[in-house]
Amino acid sequence: MxxxxxxxxxxxxxxxxxxxxxxxxxxxxxxxxxxxxxTGMPNNGFEGMRFLGYPIFEGLVQWDLTRTDKPAGLMPALATAWEQSAEDKRVWTFHLRDGVRFHDGEPFDADAVIWNLDRYFKNDSPQFEAQGAGISRARVPIMGSYKKLDARTIQITTTQVASYFPYMAVYLLFTSPQSFEKAGRDWAKVQAVPAAGTxxxxxxxxxxxxxxxxxxxxxxxxxxxxxxxxxxxxxxxxxxxxxxxxxxxxxxxxxxxxxxxxxxxxxxxxxxxxTGVYPHVWPWIFNVGATNSPVKDVRVRQALNYCVDRPAVVSFLNGTAEAASGWFNDGNPDFGTPKNRYLFDPKKGKALLAEAGYTAKKPLSLKIMISASGSGQMSPMPMNEFMQENLKQACDVDVSFNVVEWQILLNSSRALPDAASLQGSNALNVSSPTSDAGVMVRYFAADRFPPNGFNFPNWTDATFDKALKTLAESSDPAEISAATKAAHERLVDDPPWLYVVHDLNPxxxxxxxxxxxxxxxxxxxxxxxxxx
CATH class of the missing domain: 3.40.190.10 (Periplasmic binding protein-like II)
Structure with a gap:
């Protein structure tokens, strides 16, 4: 209604x-x-960033969105250049663009950058914005300290070495400080001013x-x-x-x-x-960390991945998706060579479920929190209903749904495993970008359990974390690629998610x-x- x-x-x-x-x-x-x-940091996930973010408000770094033949890379925006310190690789220096003004005529400079960073990362700043801070800290969980070197130069120190930090900096957008002042220092009133970006x-x-x-x-x-x-x-x-x-x-x-x-x-x-190839996977994100969760058992998680008839899902979607057997698209050069390739194999799925103690006489029952719509959610209601029938017919799995509004579902992905707000959900249907290593870290690193990131499953894997450390600290593209492959292989073989399809962005x-x-x-x- x-x-x-x-x-x-x-x-x-x-x-x-x-x-x-x-x-x-x-x-x-x-x-x-x-x-x-x-206000300059929109909610509603990446659809918010797509329409009420980047067109109006910009960051130091921006996406190159002019090509269709390869994944979008980065290009200068409000910073003309940046470099990582050779002496301390946690330190990044950004050189700000000259001559830029906000829509309200105010100059963009280092003071405006520091003001906005305080808005997101300094709880006692007069301009602190709780909602914007929550979004920014989840997307840039390694922000340490920052300072102004001069009017056109700032320096950011991360909490750990991260070669991919520019892929996180792209999500920090800047609003004119005067927007906040004109709204009486009330973020709830800023959009009525309206807020000014660059x-x-x-x-x-x-x-x-x-x-x-x-x-x-x-x-x-x-x-x-x-x-x-x-x-x-x-x-x-x-x-x-x-x-x-x-x-x-x-x-x-x-x-x-x-x-x-x-x-x-x-x-x-x-x-x-x-339509077009799109760094986006539509999954069920398992609640591995919940007390007595049936998906704690890796055999259950693997079984469910074998029980999904992905070609049928793609057909159901009129060809606007591709089958997903991992977090990356199967054609991604960093997919690796995992031991498991999740084709539709109900026999194997049932065997794994039986090993874990689930049979036709004692079927696995799952409760999934889903939304009726939302950013990147594709067609969530009919898709989830299709999954419900598929899993029942293929592997005797009983699925029920808890349908909530999209922003509530998104907020739930930052909840603790046994939070009352989850209402006993065994998984969340929240789609994910798969664009870069920075995103992989936010979703799967062992130190990124909510509220410090998006590792909702509370999943850990020593081999995965070792690979992440290598790609974060290396500057050798070949070494980074090898580490990314090793990390992705673990996401497939010890799956924290049920991978369903990759969206073709219709x-x-x-x-x-x-x-x-x-x-x-x-x-x-x-x-x-x-x-x-």
């Missing part, structure tokens, strides 16, 4: 306030149930549960990336069928995650459906949308898109 109400409100708003004909306006339907927070789009208006409006930043510092559309309207429409209806009716120009069964008819009607678009590039990333470059 909530999703239908939100969709109705959103569509009514879109119809009631049509854009001026002289302006080009791109209207996007998100999967979120609400507009992500617009990005190619400016935030102009936020209407909670309805829409967020962006406008091109004509004073953007990177003249090679000037936006081609005048305005963007972002609307939360959590139900897939409601997004489809909005696209067909011409109420939006772009929808995230079209319902798989609607894709053929969308194409037949002249709409574009884009979007439905009006034929009016031109210039869109589907990069191998969770994020997109909205400056490339044009409308008539």
């Amino acid at each position: 909530i999703g239908r109400t939100l969709a109705a409100v959103t569509l009514t708003t879109a119809l009631a306030a049509p854009p001026a004909s002289a302006e080009s306006v791109l209207r996007i339907a998100m999967t979120a149930t609400d507009v992500p927070t617009a 990005g190619p789009f400016k935030l102009t208006k936020v209407t909670p549960r309805e829409s967020a409006d962006l406008a091109r930043n004509d004073g953007y510092w990177d003249k090679s990336r000037m936006a081609k559309v005048d305005k963007i309207r972002l609307m939360p429409i959590p139900e897939a069928n409601a997004r489809i209806a909005a696209l067909r009716a011409g109420q939006v120009d772009w929808i995230e995650v079209p319902a798989p069964d609607a894709i053929p008819s969308l194409k037949a009607a002249g709409f574009a459906v884009t 979007r439905g678009m009006s034929p009016k949308v031109k210039g869109f590039v589907s990069p191998q990333s969770w994020f997109v470059d909205l400056t490339l898109v044009s409308m008539p």
Whole structure:
């Protein structure tokens, strides 16, 4: 009922306030149930970063989202360069870009960087933001100290050596300190100011549960990336069928995650459906650490991975996904050579379950916490229902669901194993980026149990952690690759997750949308898109 109400409100708003004909306006339907927070560190996972993050607010480092032929790498943003100290590899120096101003006219400089870092990492700072701090500390768990060297140079010291630190720094976004002052030093009121970033789009208006409006930043510092559309309207429409209806009716120009069964008819009607390789896995994340958890037994975790009919899931999704037998995509050069390759093998799955004490007479029962929609969740309700039937038919596994709102599910991934909020869940269905070693560390390192990271399973493996240490401390690409392979092999052979599919990132678009590039990333470059 909530999703239908939100969709109705959103569509009514879109119809009631049509854009001026002289302006080009791109209207996007998100999967979120609400507009992500617009203070400069959005919630709602990576969908929040995709739409209310990077287009408006920037970091020292940014993703290169211009290519489709390889995973997105990093490029300079508000820092023109950075280097790791040879004497102490925990120390990183960032050289700030000159001549950049926030949307409110305030200069971007070292003082603004330190102010924002205090906002995230200094609890007693006047500008401390609890929600932004929680998100930032989870994504950058190795932040140690930081200081201003001069007006255009800052230095960050991490708590441990990490060759991949720039892949964490990309998630720290900067807001004008004046946004906080104009809001009376109240972060809850900042988005109404609205908040000012340095990005190619400016935030102009936020209407909670309805829409967020962006406008091109004509004073953007990177003249090679000037936006081609005048305005963007972002609307939360959590139900897939409601997004489809909005696209067909011409109420939006772009929808995230079209319902798989609607894709053929969308194409037949002249709409574009884009897909592309995407560093994203759709799993069940096992609650290994919970008291008396049946998934403590590695045989159970392996068995469940053998019991999934992944080709059938891909077919069910109309080819908008690829089978996942590990955290990485099977074609990733760092996949390695694990002992287990999780093809559909119910016989092997049942044998492993029997070894662990689960048979047709004493079936394994699991309770999974899932969401009805959300960032990167693909089509969670029908997919999970498919999994429920698949596991029952293939391996006599009984599955029940606890359906919650996406942000609640995301928050649950940072809960302790026996937290009451989990309601006895044996696994969480939270999709994951697989873009770089920094993400791997956050999700699986032994020192990254919540609240210090996203290792929700409380999973540990000595061989895995040894490999992580090697790739963190090495500067040799060959050695880093070998260590990454060794680490991934352990994620397959001692699986903390049930790997189901890798998303191919489908979007439905009006034929009016031109210039869109589907990069191998969770994020997109909205400056490339044009409308008539």
